[in-house]
Amino acid sequence: MFKKLRNKFILTNVIFTTLILAISFGSIFAATAISNKERPPRMHEHEQMSSEMREAFDEEIKRDREQRLERLGITLLLVAIATELLVFIASYYYAEKSIKPVKDAYDKQREFIANASHELKTPIAAARANFEALGTTEQPWTNNVDSELDRAGKLVNDLLVLARTDGRTASLEKKNVDLVKVVKKHAELMEARIDEKKLSMNLPEKIEAKIVKADFEQILDILLDNAVKYSKKKIEIELNGNYLRVTNDGKTIPKEKIGKIFDRFYQTDKTAEGSGLGLAIAKSVADQNGWKISAESDKKTTSFVLEF
Numbered sequence: 001m002f003k004k005l006r007n008k009f010i011l012t013n014v015i016f017t018t019l020i021l022a023i024s025f026g027s028i029f030a031a032t033a034i035s036n037k038e039r040p041p042r043m044h045e046h047e048q049m050s051s052e053m054r055e056a057f058d059e060e061i062k063r064d065r066e067q068r069l070e071r072l073g074i075t076l077l078l079v080a081i082a083t084e085l086l087v088f089i090a091s092y093y094y095a096e097k098s099i100k101p102v103k104d105a106y107d108k109q110r111e112f113i114a115n116a117s118h119e120l121k122t123p124i125a126a127a128r129a130n131f132e133a134l135g136t137t138e139q140p141w142t143n144n145v146d147s148e149l150d151r152a153g154k155l156v157n158d159l160l161v162l163a164r165t166d167g168r169t170a171s172l173e174k175k176n177v178d179l180v181k182v183v184k185k186h187a188e189l190m191e192a193r194i195d196e197k198k199l200s201m202n203l204p205e206k207i208e209a210k211i212v213k214a215d216f217e218q219i220l221d222i223l224l225d226n227a228v229k230y231s232k233k234k235i236e237i238e239l240n241g242n243y244l245r246v247t248n249d250g251k252t253i254p255k256e257k258i259g260k261i262f263d264r265f266y267q268t269d270k271t272a273e274g275s276g277l278g279l280a281i282a283k284s285v286a287d288q289n290g291w292k293i294s295a296e297s298d299k300k301t302t303s304f305v306l307e308f
Helices: 002-036 051-134 140-167 179-194 213-230 278-289
Strands: 175-178 198-202 208-211 234-239 243-248 292-297 302-307
Touching: 002 051, 175 179, 175 213, 179 198, 179 208, 179 213, 179 234, 208 213, 213 234, 213 243, 213 278, 213 302, 278 292, 278 302
Parallel strands: 198 234
Antiparallel strands: 175 208, 234 243, 243 302, 292 302
């Protein structure tokens, strides 16, 4: 993430500098070239000169101007290259210097989340074990405790996944995967939760792609879980060689909120279950693989699209 931000900053500065140099130096060179096309002055027009001598004199002046124009072009080119190099070095230096405090704070935050999640996982597991060992009869409050322990456990697991994804530097091994088989398998696993909702799939016979299978499956499960959670009657899955699209007919997302749904802990519906980390994890995993994930929402449906 920070590397991309640094490269974007450097690229913007270099492009901006290139445009300025191209316009400035181009104008200087063009103006000089136009002036060179003017008729050379004849210093001895009022003297008795033969036509051969005048032509030789004009030719010499012309060659001299062409040589000076060539030297000017080379000089401008060298100055432009030197300027671009200096701008690149300066941009790299200041970008690294500016991003470092933000990166350090981000790393500390990620480390804190990972450590806190590990620390929380043990007492939650202990609390669940002790609660189950009580063997009390079912009461509304016992169901509430059980539900909240499940919720806390899922939140901790999501935080651990997010911390691991953010901290992953080495790329996992990519293999040829039949995406159609993967989608069918994970859709079948979701059927028990679909109830009376209609699931339709628009899939070709076979699509092979060289990807990290576990990452694709993780994003797929998040999108399917999101669709099951928010759909009313219908879920659609579409897959081709370029993208995966999961669509549901649930509550649509306003335009002003659609850009925030991949933020951590953000929920468009505050009353819904979940931690608001699912889509953030999906985006983090997609970014690690160089994929793009986005959302589209109209008056009837909401779609999540993974481009790979």
